[in-house]
Amino acid sequence: xxxxxxxxxxxxxxxxxxxxxxxxxxxxxxxxxxxxxxxxxxxxxxxxxxxxxxxxxxxxxxx
Amino acid sequence: xxxxxxxxxxxxxxxxxxxxxxxxxxxxxxxxxxxxxxxxxxxxxxxxxxxxxxxxxxxxxxxxxxxxxxxxxxxxxxxxxxxxxxxxxxxxxxxxxxxxxxxxxxxxxxxxxxxxxxxxxxxxxxxxxxxxxxxxxxxxxxxxxxxxxxxxxxxxxxxxxxxxxxxxxxxxxxxxxxxxxxxxxxxxxxxxxxxxxxxxxxxxxxxxxxxxxxxxxxxxxxxxxxxxxxxxxxxxxxxxxxxxxxxxxxxxxxxxxxxxxxxxxxxxxxxxxxxxxxxxxxxxxxxxxxxxxxxxxxxxxxxxxxxxxxxxxxxxxxxxxxxxxxxxxxxxxxxxxxxxxxxxxxxxxxxxxxxxxxxxxxxxxxxxxxxxxxxxxxxxxxxxxxxxxxxxxxxxxxxxxxxxxxxxxxxxxxxxxxxxxxxxxxxxxxxxxxxxxxxxxxxxxxxxxxxxxxxxxxxxxxxxxxxxxxxxxxxxxxxxxxxxxxxxxxxxxxx
Numbered sequence: 001x002x003x004x005x006x007x008x009x010x011x012x013x014x015x016x017x018x019x020x021x022x023x024x025x026x027x028x029x030x031x032x033x034x035x036x037x038x039x040x041x042x043x044x045x046x047x048x049x050x051x052x053x054x055x056x057x058x059x060x061x062x063x
Numbered sequence: 064x065x066x067x068x069x070x071x072x073x074x075x076x077x078x079x080x081x082x083x084x085x086x087x088x089x090x091x092x093x094x095x096x097x098x099x100x101x102x103x104x105x106x107x108x109x110x111x112x113x114x115x116x117x118x119x120x121x122x123x124x125x126x127x128x129x130x131x132x133x134x135x136x137x138x139x140x141x142x143x144x145x146x147x148x149x150x151x152x153x154x155x156x157x158x159x160x161x162x163x164x165x166x167x168x169x170x171x172x173x174x175x176x177x178x179x180x181x182x183x184x185x186x187x188x189x190x191x192x193x194x195x196x197x198x199x200x201x202x203x204x205x206x207x208x209x210x211x212x213x214x215x216x217x218x219x220x221x222x223x224x225x226x227x228x229x230x231x232x233x234x235x236x237x238x239x240x241x242x243x244x245x246x247x248x249x250x251x252x253x254x255x256x257x258x259x260x261x262x263x264x265x266x267x268x269x270x271x272x273x274x275x276x277x278x279x280x281x282x283x284x285x286x287x288x289x290x291x292x293x294x295x296x297x298x299x300x301x302x303x304x305x306x307x308x309x310x311x312x313x314x315x316x317x318x319x320x321x322x323x324x325x326x327x328x329x330x331x332x333x334x335x336x337x338x339x340x341x342x343x344x345x346x347x348x349x350x351x352x353x354x355x356x357x358x359x360x361x362x363x364x365x366x367x368x369x370x371x372x373x374x375x376x377x378x379x380x381x382x383x384x385x386x387x388x389x390x391x392x393x394x395x396x397x398x399x400x401x402x403x404x405x406x407x408x409x410x411x412x413x414x415x416x417x418x419x420x421x422x423x424x425x426x427x428x429x430x431x432x433x434x435x436x437x438x439x440x441x442x443x444x445x446x447x448x449x450x451x452x453x454x455x456x457x458x459x460x461x462x463x464x465x466x467x468x469x470x471x472x473x474x475x476x477x478x479x480x481x482x483x484x485x486x487x488x489x490x491x492x493x494x495x496x497x498x499x500x501x502x503x504x505x506x507x508x509x510x511x512x513x514x515x516x517x518x519x520x521x522x523x524x525x526x527x528x529x530x531x532x533x534x535x536x537x538x539x540x541x542x543x544x545x546x547x548x549x550x551x552x553x554x555x556x557x558x
Contacts, residue, residue: 039427041460041463041464042424042427042457042460042461042464043427043428043431045447045455045457045460046424046427046428046444046447046457048455049440049443049444049447050080050443051438051439051440051443052439052443053078053080053443053446053447054183054184054185054439054442054443054445054446055185055439056078056079056080056081056082057076057078057178057183057184057185057446058183058185058186058188059076059077059088059136059137059183059186059188059190060088060135060136060137060188060190061135061188061189061190062074062134062135062136062137062139062188062189062190062191063074063134063135063190063191063193063281063303
């Protein structure tokens with residue numbers, strides 16, 4: 001998924017945090033891999049979800 | 064990016080996996096905060112009243128110069144000031160990881176899940192993801208000057224929205240239309256409870272175009288003037304209409320495109336012929352459009368799609384901003400890529416755009432299990448997309464499959480947990496917090512609130528701090544690190 005790698009972090013006034021990976025050459029727009037993700041593992045994750053958990057999720061309005 | 068400081072504030076939900084829990088979400092929030100500050104010593108708690116709902120000990124600044132605190136019962140993390148998209152994405156993910164690790168250390172990760180979303184389906188509560196952008200004081204902060212920003216914000220949800228099952232019940236609030244304030248129920252022609260899926264979590268809760276409050280009458284543009292910096296030089300654009308993003312890519316694109324549009328407005332290059340006729344209605348109509356045509360009525364009576372409107376902003380940004388720095392060019396390239404793919408099959412956006420990822424996952428499950436959208440399982444899966452537990456969360460499942468592109472690395476995220484960006488004033492504040500953690504006890508500065516009438520051992524705020532017995536130390540310029548000055552100041556504290 002290197003099409004999306006960010007440019008290197010720009011230097012700050014002092015020793016910056018370590019750099020992110022370098023961008024791939026030619027950073028113009030390009031189409032991502034459009035194949036379907038492997039559904040099997042994701043379906044396994046989804047089948048483990050408790051169907052009632054949304055009913056239990058009662059939060060306060062925040063901000 | 065050029066002349067920009069970014070910040071993100073995230074409120075987290077706590078899901079307790081018990082029918083009759085022994086404790087409230089707020090009780091667990093206190094445990095997590097105490098683990099971070101008292102056990103892990105990730106920062107120093109406030110010892111003074113920051114406000115009527117922020118008593119001493121409610122939260123504090125971290126060694127990464129961000130903050131963790133309780134706000135209206137929610138755990139909230141505010142990132143440090145960041146000058147680059149790379150830093151703000153890493154700092155945002157660092158907040159997620161700080162909290163998730165604390166939960167696991169407490170042995171509570173089977174009992175409780177941290178959910179990075181903005182709604183609950185049961186009570187229609189909402190909680191925020193707030194964006195901060197530092198702009199020049201000369202920014203045209205008038206209704207006319209902000210019109211291009213409103214148009215951009217209303218339509219950007221096509222790639223920034225996190226998506227949700229259903230919609231909020233009609234709000235007991237008022238909605239602005241054609242300069243009239245009317246009950247939201249006046250628009251009750253749409254049976255919102257039957258809506259299968261919409262692309263934004265927050266759109267249902269935004270009822271004004273401009274307003275200064277954050278808890279009621281939420282607006283597209285929050286107008287509170289609180290720069291947290293020199294008010295003669297800077298203004299802070301504070302936005303609360305956005306969704307919390309799980310995808311790193313979406314987080315970077317949201318902040319990057321918004322930063323560029325603010326630059327276009329500052330420099331007088333933003334398109335002026337795209338003012339939306341009814342922006343609040345349009346925000347909700349785009350979010351709820353099941354055909355995803357996303358048509359918008361402009362004041363000029365012209366109808367345009369949100370994709371085309373975004374394309375106009377992109378064209379302006381390419382014309383005026385391209386080549387100014389590498390991050391800008393990354394944003395321009397990805398903005399173009401996403402707009403291109405939005406005009407096609409949404410499956411192409413899985414992994415990059417949260418609503419698309421969620422919709423694809425839920426559609427796969429719904430078809431396999433022959434469920435209706437109203438089945439409670441669909442709302443539960445919606446929540447699970449936002450679960451920060453890497454072994455359970457659905458977004459993390461996409462990451463594990465290598466299908467969600469990264470814009471940072473695990474190493475950078477781990478560093479951002481305890482390291483501030485080294486090119487903003489966050490760096491100076493980080494030095495202060497580290498000093499108080501290391502030297503505070505020896506100086507009699509334990510993390511106990513001061514007795515009434517006594518100045519507390521320290522007071523830290525975003526733009527100033529003061530250690531008891533010493534002069535206040537202002538930090539009005541977020542672009543300066545103040546590092547050497549802070550060190551010199553702290554030496555005098557030791558003496």
